[in-house]
Amino acid sequence: METGGVDKKRLYELLWGTPSGPRRGPRPTLTLDAIARAGIAIADADGLEGLTMQRVAESLAVTKMALYRYVPGKAELVALMLETAIGAPPPPPEGADWRGQLDDWTRQIFDRFRRHPWAQAATVAPRVPGPNELAWVERVVAALSDTGLTGDERLDVAVLLVGHARNLAQHTAAGTAPAQGREAAFAVLVSGREERFPALDAALRSIPTEAPGDQALDFGLARILDGIQALISTRATAAPPGDHPPPSRK
Amino acid sequence: METGGVDKKRLYELLWGTPSGPRRGPRPTLTLDAIARAGIAIADADGLEGLTMQRVAESLAVTKMALYRYVPGKAELVALMLETAIGAPPPPPEGADWRGQLDDWTRQIFDRFRRHPWAQAATVAPRVPGPNELAWVERVVAALSDTGLTGDERLDVAVLLVGHARNLAQHTAAGTAPAQGREAAFAVLVSGREERFPALDAALRSIPTEAPGDQALDFGLARILDGIQALISTRATAAPPGDHPPPSRK
DNA sequence: AGTACTCTGTATCCGACGGAAACAGTTTAG
């Protein structure tokens, strides 16, 4: 079953390889892109558990084994699907400062994760990033160019933001049909056990807001950006803008 | 194969059910706890892909099907393993304010995730929280009792912090043996494509710090706590302490 | 033009996995 072991070399070629020139045998009937899209359609509908090589092949009107001419295995197919589903990052909003850019960036990538609920489950394993994934990271780092943050701090910001988006996409994907929110599910578990979870019980009682859905995303994002702003302010007063401050990491 | 569909009713009994009284047939040779620990040992060693009912049964010297007398299926076994591996939350540090408590809390749960790398992959699906998981959330909400935050804001903080810990646990689990950090992996991909990723290239060049490992955790955690502190300060000036401020959510 | 080579998709096969069903042995309730 699921090998889990990914052929990193072949995966690199798969994600970063250029389309080669004219070759000898019969022309392929499929495209990497078409395969990825077929897999995405299936995973969007039934999740990663519903994604089998059989079903992908059927939806493309080929045999299961034909797919292995294009893709080394299922793990690499999922990686390719992820790269295709995430797509290229949209252009940053006009005239936005770093905060506006990062705010937009996080909502954009959150939207990608929400449209493809399987994607956030596919990003749990260590993986080889594709061109699109790297382009998204590039956007974050570029937005922070003139803030005086160090190189790895900018990368840390990217990790922080994408983690938040992914995390929230999971939580919103969880509360779909039945009980509307996590509060309802928690309340059921807490009820009858108030003495074990007093603070939780109090918190659940004092909830007046009927927020739509992206509320938790907004909350966390606002806190994170506030925290980054505080750091940038510190750096700005410590050193003139445009200059690289000394790394004051402990 | 992987059903994915979890019997929520049986899972609830599994996680929250109390040990029943004297029953009729032969006494069970196994314990739920022993099964969970056996599964944890296997998953710690070989990940969730290496976890099979067969191997768990072998390590307990029983047949595979014997496990199904205790656990409805593999998905529920993983949920039980998660609950056992996370364990009960440790007591908060003596005399710490909310910030100190949340800082310690995040590092504690990060440590759990790092000790059991499979755990963060097991928390991607919507699930029924167990007693331990709920107790961890209780700790966060309790730490924020006197901060003037609303009930769902406190829950949002819990989501934010656990998401960060899980996210960073994944990233540190990724960079284990071969190339030491994400910077090295990124640098390989960026090299030769500097014109496509100029900001990323600049960021990778300006990295002097040879940080040990928890650096990204520290960075994000500090930003998040700074952001929460900013919000609490706002609330404190708007309303006297101990009083519930009006929900100023947009 | 013809031939040899290479690439494609297919058919067949395999081991491993999660789980269902039926069974035999064991312990307690009446």
Next chain:
DNA sequence: CTAAACTGTTTCCGTCGGATACAGAGTACT
């Protein structure tokens, strides 16, 4: 002491990812 309930085992099945061998299709070279 008997009947009911519960345990662990055996046997079996469908599905999955993947290896291998093969036949046809198209191109490069002589």
